[in-house]
Amino acid sequence: MATKFELPSPAVVVDLDIAERNIARVADLARQNGKKLRPHIKPHKSTYFARQQLAAGAQGITVAKISEAEVMAAHGITDILIAYSLVGDEKLARLKRLHERAQIVTTVDGLEVARGLATVGSTERPLPVLIEIDSGTHRGGCQPGQAALALAQQVRTFPSLHLQGLFTYGGNIYGSRNRAELAAHAAAEAGVLRATAALLEQNGIPVSVLSGGSTPATVVLDKLEGVTEIRPGNYVFFDVSGLNLGIATVNDCALRVLATVVSVPLPGYATIDAGSKALTSDPAERSQEYGYLVDLPDVHLVKLNEEHGYLRYDPAQRELHVGDRIEIIPNHACVVPNLSGVLYGVRGGKVEREIAVEARGKNY
C-alpha cells in the first residue's frame, strides 16, 4: 500500500480516522441536543462521505444546487434539501423530474420563486418548501416577521406547495471571536426563526421545521433553541478558518494538501507545486496567509499563483530544499475537493482508497 507521500504531488488527502471521528461527534451532538441532522455536502461533494453521514444518523442531506441533488439522487441518496431558490424554466423542469423520484425539499424567499415552484408540485404530490428568512447576511431570504408571514400566506394559496417551515443561513457566526460570540450568533439565528414561526402559528400556519445552524453552531448547539434541524457542512474536514475560530484543533483537520518544494530561488524563499488551483485563493477568517503548514509553523504561505505557492521563512532558523514534502491545512476546506476531483483516503499515512468527488463542478 502506497504512503501518502508517494502520491503524485500535489495531492488532496483525507485522514479517514479524523473524518470518521468528526462525523460521529457531530451526529452524537445532534442526538444529544434533540436536533435532526441534515449535513451540507459542500465540503466533500461525494457519495462516500454522504453515506457515512447518513449511517451515523443524518436524516438526509443538504445541497446548494439542483445539479448536486441530481448527482446524489442518481446514486440513491434521495432525502435532499436544496437550500437554494430555484429560478427559471430550465431549473424548474429539472426539479419536476427530481421531485417525481426523490424526497426533495427546497426553499422559497419571494412570490416569484413560489410561483415557479408551484408549477413543479401537484395537488397529489405537493412540493415541500421552507421559507428562507434573512437572518442578517442579506445574501437571500425574505425579511423576518410580517414579510415572512405575508409570503407564507401566499405560499399556502398554492395547493401544489407544502409549506413545512422556516430556513435560515446564519453566516455571520463566522465573524465570532470567541465562544461567547458564537453563542450569541447562534442564539440570534434561532431567535429570528422562533419569532417568525410564532407569528405564523398565531396566524394559523403550522410550522414543523426550523432549519438553521452551521458548523460553528455545533459547538453551541444548546443555543439553537427551537431549531429542529441543523445543516453543518465543514465539520467533516475543518480548515484554517475553523482553527482561527477556535472550533477545531490541528488534530481535527482531516483534509490536507500534500505539496513539494520545487524551487528555492533565494535564502528564505521557497516555492511549492500547490497554488490557487489546488488550495484556492479563498481567505481564512483572521489570516493573511493561504494555509497552515502542519510540520513547519514557522514557514508562511504568503502568496499563490495558479500553480505556485510562495513560502517565506527565516533562513537563519530554517532550511528548505527542493524535493521537501509539505503538508498543508487549507484555508477553506469546502472548496478544495471541488478543484481536485479525487480525494485520497489515508489511514496512518497509508493510502486506503480513492474517493470520487462526484458532485464536482456541479454549480448549475
Place this chain on the structure above:
Amino acid sequence: MATKFELPSPAVVVDLDIAERNIARVADLARQNGKKLRPHIKPHKSTYFARQQLAAGAQGITVAKISEAEVMAAHGITDILIAYSLVGDEKLARLKRLHERAQIVTTVDGLEVARGLATVGSTERPLPVLIEIDSGTHRGGCQPGQAALALAQQVRTFPSLHLQGLFTYGGNIYGSRNRAELAAHAAAEAGVLRATAALLEQNGIPVSVLSGGSTPATVVLDKLEGVTEIRPGNYVFFDVSGLNLGIATVNDCALRVLATVVSVPLPGYATIDAGSKALTSDPAERSQEYGYLVDLPDVHLVKLNEEHGYLRYDPAQRELHVGDRIEIIPNHACVVPNLSGVLYGVRGGKVEREIAVEARGKNY
C-alpha cells in the same frame, strides 16, 4: 440553436468571434516582431483553442504541469514546453514516458532539478532544457548572471540534457499602471535574459532560445529585444485584470459568466447564482470587486460565497428582479474554465458548440 441565455445558469461562455480575433492578432504581432509564439494553455486548458493557436502560427504550446502535457500529447499536440521544475521520482518517470513520444522542453533552475532531469534524457535522445532565470518575482528560477552561468556549466556536464537557452516569467509586469510601465517591465525582463545570455556565450555556451513575455508584454513587443519566443496565455479571453491594466477593452473579453438573479432580499441588494465556484475568489488588478457586469456598470459584485454572488446598487437608480440575467467578465479568466469543465462557444449570442476543458484539474 439555443441562445446563450437558454443554457443552465450559471454558464461559462466564450464569444468565438472575439477569441478568434484575439488569437489572430497576437499571432500577427508575434510574426511582425520576429518572435516565435508558444502560447500558454492555462486560460483555456482545451485542445480546441490550442489547435486554433497552432493553426494561427504558434510553434508549440506551453503548459505548467506534466499532467497537462500528458493530456495535450494524448490528443496529438506534441511540441510542448513544460514551464515548471519537475521534481521527484514519480514526475521523472512520467516525463521519461512523455519524452519518448513527444517534443518536450522543460525548465531547470538548480542542480537538484538538473540531476533529476538528467535521468530522463539519454545521450542518444537528450532532453531539451531551458535555464529558468528569476527576473524579479522570486517564485522560482536561478538568479541571473554568475549563478546562471554556473548552473549552465553544470547542466552542460550531463550528456543526457540539451541546454537550448534561457527562460523567465516576468510577472511583475502585472503591476504596471500605464503603457510606459508595461514597456519598462518588458524591457527589464528582456534585459535580464540578454545579459545572462551574453555571459553564457562569452563562456562558450551557445544560447539559441530566450523565452519570455506574457500577455501584457504583447502590447509592447518591440521592447522584448532579443527574446526569441513569447508565451502569452490570457490574451485568448482577457478579463477584468486586462481591462484595468489598459491592455483590453470590454469588446476584447471573450469569456463571460452568465448568471441569474435569485434573490432581492432588500432594496439595493441582489444575489446571483454564480459565486466563487463559478467566478473564483481571485482578485483583479486594482479592483475590490469580483467581476464586471457588462450591461450594468452601476451594479457592483462586492462579495462571493461559493454559490452566491452579492450585488449592490443604488435602488433609486436601478431595479433588479428575480430571474434577471447577468453577464459578467470575470476578474481572472485563467481560472474560470478549470472550475467549469465545459465552455459554451457562442457566436452572435447563439450557442455554436460545447468545448471540453480536457486539462481541467490537471495540477499534478
